[in-house]
Amino acid sequence: MTEINVESNKKQRIENTQTREVEDEHITCTICSEVWTSGGEHCLVSLKCGHLFGKSCIARWITERAQKLGDKKTFCPICMKPARLNDIRIVVPIKLVVKDTAEINLLKKEVEMKKSKICEYQNTLELARLSLNLSKRELKRAQDTLL
Ligand SMILES: [Zn+2]
Ligand SMILES: [Zn+2]
Missing domain, CATH: 1.20.5 (Single alpha-helices involved in coiled-coils or other helix-helix interfaces)
Structure with missing residues (x-):
């Protein structure tokens, strides 16, 4: 039983490392690790700080934080600079x-x-x-x- 757990932990760790590598290349959404779509729900958007996300992901992130912390305390998940829903700009x-x-x-x-x-x-x-x-x-x- 314990051995199996160790194995799956190891596997999990490897998967985590791979995800991090993809994130390092800045080619995917930092929140969900998926690629951006050219339009629609998960299209490429930026915040005031210039960080890029899928629209649906960052909108959900800010909305969730706004509910917990209040409208004025939401921030970018990468650099922690203030970020509002209004700051979301679609990147073309x-x-x-x-x-x-x-x-x-x-x-x-x-x-x-x-x-x-x-x-x-x-x-x-x-x-x-x-x-x-x-x-x-x-x-x-x-x-x-x-x-
Ligand atoms: Zn995403
Ligand atoms: Zn940022």
Whole structure:
């Protein structure tokens, strides 16, 4: 009986560590450890402090605290700074994506340009090589004629 408990405790501990790792990457809701949805109940929202949560989770968190502590004593679960229901702002990541895409497109264009430059240089190099070979052959022929 005791052994089984130890095993399950160990398993529990491992699971906890894994959850913490995911949280460290700041890609999931700190309250429920689930990913954010692009809209609806668990969409991405921020508080005044800038911390991010799923809307339904942080709304529930603040409401529960407000009931226990009063409206004016609610706080962010991460940094403990004051946070009200009114502070919840929906974060629209599309703007970031657009900016990123613009930057990526710019970089892509740059890479394309560099690539075509490399092509040009390669062509020039190839031509130079050919003319070098020609010159070598001519030189050899000239030497043969001399000998
Ligand atoms: Zn959540
Ligand atoms: Zn915070």
